[in-house]
Amino acid sequence: MVMDSRFWYTVLVGLIAAERLFELRLSAKNAAWAFKQGGVERGAGHYPAMAALHTAGLIAAPAEVWLLDRPFSPLLAGLCGLVLVATMALRYWAVSTLGPRWNTRVIVVPGLGPVTGGPYRYLRHPNYLAVILELAALPLLHGAWITAISSSLLNAWLLRVRIGVEEEALREFCNYDAQMGTKRRLLPGGEGP
Numbered sequence: 001m002v003m004d005s006r007f008w009y010t011v012l013v014g015l016i017a018a019e020r021l022f023e024l025r026l027s028a029k030n031a032a033w034a035f036k037q038g039g040v041e042r043g044a045g046h047y048p049a050m051a052a053l054h055t056a057g058l059i060a061a062p063a064e065v066w067l068l069d070r071p072f073s074p075l076l077a078g079l080c081g082l083v084l085v086a087t088m089a090l091r092y093w094a095v096s097t098l099g100p101r102w103n104t105r106v107i108v109v110p111g112l113g114p115v116t117g118g119p120y121r122y123l124r125h126p127n128y129l130a131v132i133l134e135l136a137a138l139p140l141l142h143g144a145w146i147t148a149i150s151s152s153l154l155n156a157w158l159l160r161v162r163i164g165v166e167e168e169a170l171r172e173f174c175n176y177d178a179q180m181g182t183k184r185r186l187l188p189g190g191e192g193p
Helices: 005-036 047-067 074-101 126-140 145-174 176-180
Strands: 040-042 106-108
Touching (some): 005 047, 005 106, 126 145, 145 176
Antiparallel strands (some): 040 106
């Protein structure tokens, strides 16, 4: 029996979902560390919406591919595959740079200055840039354009909230503006928000 591209796409999405479960375990471990250091959580109200969006995207993309019989384009898949590899590299560069301070929630440890190494030399939020690109590239890898557009639009709305909450918490507890205020939020190059 020959497996079609939809099968392999679903396997890929399943592997990414498994990787996300690993990230949630790491996040819980890092949250425990942060709270032991006196960490303060902000923005807990929007966190369930973010978790739901990311989960829904992992379900909707293969569902759209199967139910709407989305075609496989090798050229688009190759381009999106390269973007996914780049997003994973950027994500893990950010995660490894933050170390135990990385979390899926907004938890800051008062007095610890912002991390300014790794990708944070260039951007305030490199991990969010990776998420933005991934939410578009993963569905588009197999033509699930409805999922790509809807996930991206909802994520843009949620990120406006998330980034505001995160930066406010970092300003309040970590002297954020003094070290990161001139860096761009999501696109490298130049200064400013």
